[in-house]
Amino acid sequence: MIKCLFAGLLARRATINPSTCPTYRQLFWAEVQKRQLKTKNVLESKFKEDPTGNQCGTKRPRESPSENRESQREAQNMKVPKQTEKPSVPDSHREATKTTESVGHWSQGLKTSMQDPKMQVYKDDTVVVIKDKYPKARYHWLVLPWQSIPSLKALCKEHCDLLKHMQQVADQIVQQCPDVGSLRFRTGYHAIPSMSHVHLHVISQDFDSPCLKNKKHWNSFTTDYFIDSYDVIQMLETNGRVTVKEGTSELLKLPLRCHVCRKELPTIPALKEHLKSHFPKK
């Protein structure tokens, strides 16, 4: 186990944002290494499935304007799972769905996805990992706690251990990736997420995905809108809460800039073409 964690540590070192405090990182890993894994990790074989097996390539068929609105609403309702469906997890794990907001609303989608066994690539007593439904890179997972925590704002010092465990699980997931040797990964949170329920993004830095379509997508992962997991934990330990700087939402409107060489590109297609030079297909 220690060997495994050490391997994880070495792998992370290569990917860490240089702006993070090294002293803190050392303390963090000392703590992680002391920690026993709560459960045996059951990484299912489906983990190795094609990460591009997603929905973003498929277009919704166009309809005539007159019937468009109504049929769209119908399609939206179709996505809501039936109440009679057999739950995939014990009641103790369904706390996430206890909310005053309708589970049918798009912002509540993660609560549904995380309960779906077909989406789960890992689970233990405290967290579940799913593939992002619309991955923005070759590899893109979400680590979610079973405990219902709406957003970073709701976090307090008591959540530190949970967030550390989420990071630890994220590192394990990365280590299982067949391309861990050639791709860099980042683990972090969106400062102002669209989807309810705290979720840790685990994303490879190729950003090679048809689901990455606009400036908001790009800037949400390549500017300070994306907060490194270690920084969130540190903020929580230091201040007891997570604060987001004023003007963070404006970061999404910044010009498109390559995260590798900092070159500015005029459009998303131009950026994607440019990225091919940094991340050629195998």
Add this chain to the structure above:
DNA sequence: GTTCTAGAAC
């Protein structure tokens, strides 16, 4: 979060 599309940009 996504989809769709009007109209800006080329």
Add this chain to the structure above:
DNA sequence: GTTCTAGAAC
């Protein structure tokens, strides 16, 4: 003319 984005709607 085509490409691309931004914003509304969901």
